[in-house]
Amino acid sequence: MYIQIDKAGFVNKGAELMLFSIMDRLGKEKNLNPIFVAGRGIGRAESIRKAGLFQKVNLQRLNIPFEKLFDQYRFEQYGLIKENKINAVLDAGGFQFGDQWEYLYSTENNLELKRYYKKLKNHGAKIVFMPQAFGPFNKPLSLQRIKIVFEYADKIYARDRISYKYLEEVFGENQKISISPDFTNLLKPDISLSNYLLAKDAICIIPNSKMLTHTPDEIKTKYIPFLIALISHYLANGEKIILLNHEGSDDFAIINEIKNKTNVELPVLNGLNALEIKACIKHFKLLISSRYHGVASGLNQGVQTYCTSWSHKYKELMDLYGIKNGILDVNTSFEKALAQLNNYEVNGKLEDNIAIVEVTVDRMWKDIITNII
Numbered sequence: 001m002y003i004q005i006d007k008a009g010f011v012n013k014g015a016e017l018m019l020f021s022i023m024d025r026l027g028k029e030k031n032l033n034p035i036f037v038a039g040r041g042i043g044r045a046e047s048i049r050k051a052g053l054f055q056k057v058n059l060q061r062l063n064i065p066f067e068k069l070f071d072q073y074r075f076e077q078y079g080l081i082k083e084n085k086i087n088a089v090l091d092a093g094g095f096q097f098g099d100q101w102e103y104l105y106s107t108e109n110n111l112e113l114k115r116y117y118k119k120l121k122n123h124g125a126k127i128v129f130m131p132q133a134f135g136p137f138n139k140p141l142s143l144q145r146i147k148i149v150f151e152y153a154d155k156i157y158a159r160d161r162i163s164y165k166y167l168e169e170v171f172g173e174n175q176k177i178s179i180s181p182d183f184t185n186l187l188k189p190d191i192s193l194s195n196y197l198l199a200k201d202a203i204c205i206i207p208n209s210k211m212l213t214h215t216p217d218e219i220k221t222k223y224i225p226f227l228i229a230l231i232s233h234y235l236a237n238g239e240k241i242i243l244l245n246h247e248g249s250d251d252f253a254i255i256n257e258i259k260n261k262t263n264v265e266l267p268v269l270n271g272l273n274a275l276e277i278k279a280c281i282k283h284f285k286l287l288i289s290s291r292y293h294g295v296a297s298g299l300n301q302g303v304q305t306y307c308t309s310w311s312h313k314y315k316e317l318m319d320l321y322g323i324k325n326g327i328l329d330v331n332t333s334f335e336k337a338l339a340q341l342n343n344y345e346v347n348g349k350l351e352d353n354i355a356i357v358e359v360t361v362d363r364m365w366k367d368i369i370t371n372i373i
Contacts, residue, residue, distance in 0.1 A: 001032045003373065004086045006039035007093030010047040011248045014293030016274035018092040018130065019051070021187045025365055032369070037081050039089060040116065054081045084123040088373040094292065095133040095313065097146050098166070100214065105141040110148060117152035126373055127152055131159040131180045131364070133313040135166025146170060155372050157364065160316030180364040181320055181357055184293060185300035191279035198267065199283040202240040205231060207258070208290030209250035214310045219330055223308065224254060226330040228261055230288065233338065235264060245270040246277060246291040288328070292317065299323070300354055304344050320357060322347035
């Protein structure tokens, strides 16, 4: 079975973690015998080959698709696949549909997306939108775009209750739409000895440039000073601090600014892949993350985890694991933030909540495998 994965990638480590999670889970299904194919928005050819993904062949010249002249078996030895052989498409774009992204949409690229999905469906492919955040859809182009998605999707999984509500406001209750949490929790990577020794007993800070681009002025101006104040406090108390780059150059710029302003040579984890990052997170004594999948990797591995927030998805994630006070407000007093960090409040037992979420995600996978692909 040829399974195309869309909107995962390698720069954003959350996207990469979703990619590896799909490959790990479906790779265990021997009856599927899956071959994974890089789809829309995956990344560079070198990274694609390294991850073991096939690429779609394109021999079209002068509007003539020459690949139709050759059988698929001739392409497989080169890691290539004809587009009309795709059996299923799994879209893993964590948050891509909603008013916050309307600046990226246009009538033209919405219609281009419609043609893309229509072509896949005409070849017989099933299209599944893996658990992700959605909405709201109050702006014309974002509403147009989600209606295109709904038209061609076989299944849409909202990652949280608010995302589900936003979809329901547009489409009503519909069997195409279900709710299921982030699915990277079932992936449990091993850690190298060197990373273990670095991560053990450390407090980790994961910044996010979207705290500067997707928040009001009163938050964006206080975000970096807030992180610096926390780091300075913990350093003064003899704690080991690690800065972790979970994204790319924009997050790394924040890390460099923090290092310069604290005037301390803080250790930095940079250039790790998503599996290495999740494995490290498991061994931190405390995690303060502004990246969604950093938060998810902390919570689903039982690490005391806090976050800052620029979207509803963070509160929904904390609620899912029963964390009552996990969101840090950069506008609050520093004393109040410290009191919050010193009193981790959980509804029930975190290990029980982790087990419940794992059962829910496993149920989603069984539904996808049995009823969709």
